[in-house]
Amino acid sequence: MPPQPPAPPVFYSFPDTSKLVDSLANFVVKAQKDAIEKRGKFTLALSGGSLPNNLKGLIGQEGVQWDKWEIFFCDERVVPLDHEDSNFRACNDAFLSHVPIPREQIHTIDESLLDDLDELSDEYEKQLISLFAEKNAARFPVFDLILLGMGPDGHTCSLFPGHELLLETDRWVAYLEDSPKPPSKRITFTYPVINHAYRVAFVVAGESKQDMLHAVLDQPEEGLPCSRVRPAAPGLVFWFADDAAAKKASTNVACHIPCRCSN
Numbered sequence: 001m002p003p004q005p006p007a008p009p010v011f012y013s014f015p016d017t018s019k020l021v022d023s024l025a026n027f028v029v030k031a032q033k034d035a036i037e038k039r040g041k042f043t044l045a046l047s048g049g050s051l052p053n054n055l056k057g058l059i060g061q062e063g064v065q066w067d068k069w070e071i072f073f074c075d076e077r078v079v080p081l082d083h084e085d086s087n088f089r090a091c092n093d094a095f096l097s098h099v100p101i102p103r104e105q106i107h108t109i110d111e112s113l114l115d116d117l118d119e120l121s122d123e124y125e126k127q128l129i130s131l132f133a134e135k136n137a138a139r140f141p142v143f144d145l146i147l148l149g150m151g152p153d154g155h156t157c158s159l160f161p162g163h164e165l166l167l168e169t170d171r172w173v174a175y176l177e178d179s180p181k182p183p184s185k186r187i188t189f190t191y192p193v194i195n196h197a198y199r200v201a202f203v204v205a206g207e208s209k210q211d212m213l214h215a216v217l218d219q220p221e222e223g224l225p226c227s228r229v230r231p232a233a234p235g236l237v238f239w240f241a242d243d244a245a246a247k248k249a250s251t252n253v254a255c256h257i258p259c260r261c262s263n
């Protein structure tokens, strides 16, 4: 059977971020229920930036099996975990420290390797291998859900427009020393990881994202970092956007209404 084309993105827009936060929480609770029923655990990758605050709707949610969650970070700044630039710290302050996920199931970079980016990214990749290779030596890690942001310049994770890492097809975790957005040293998932997830959800809010969201949805041929997120079928891409960000977004997306996510 020929490979299935990726399904069109499912696009949810909301009048304000509080409704986006509630709907995102419902979506994640459903995704973790589905994953745990089918695979006994929930593997989730988190971004930094504006995403952590949008996860607050999960705090105190009923029916969540936190002890079965495994957390990775889609990208991380090469700084100590308590540094103000750390994506772990941002997620921990806003969300992780408020829910009972065992700390050993929150996979962070090895702070002893901050001076060696090659070793640092290799070690983080080994953490991925040890979690996912349990499953008959998977060729790629298959996350149940990857939550992504989108910068005003179109970057996602630490994959920036025009950067050579957009073409990385071998390493699962790569490093860069020339991030146009400070800090300059980062590690990041690559598309082989992102595009093997069961579900990927972008969370985008604010007027500053308007033009880029329009470009990503309406000019996919531009090859912007977010446009390159096309999980292999049956992987699904979801967009959670507030109306401020969605103002210029395309009308030809699968769903363009504020709704409680049932997916």
Ligand SMILES: O=C1O[C@H](COP(=O)(O)O)[C@@H](O)[C@H](O)[C@H]1O
Pocket: 046, 047, 048, 049, 050, 051, 074, 075, 076, 077, 087, 148, 149, 150, 151, 152, 155, 156, 157, 158, 181
């Ligand atoms: O630097 C980063 O930026 C992106 C986007 O951040 P946002 O604040 O525009 O949502 C973020 O997803 C990534 O994790 C972070 O390292």
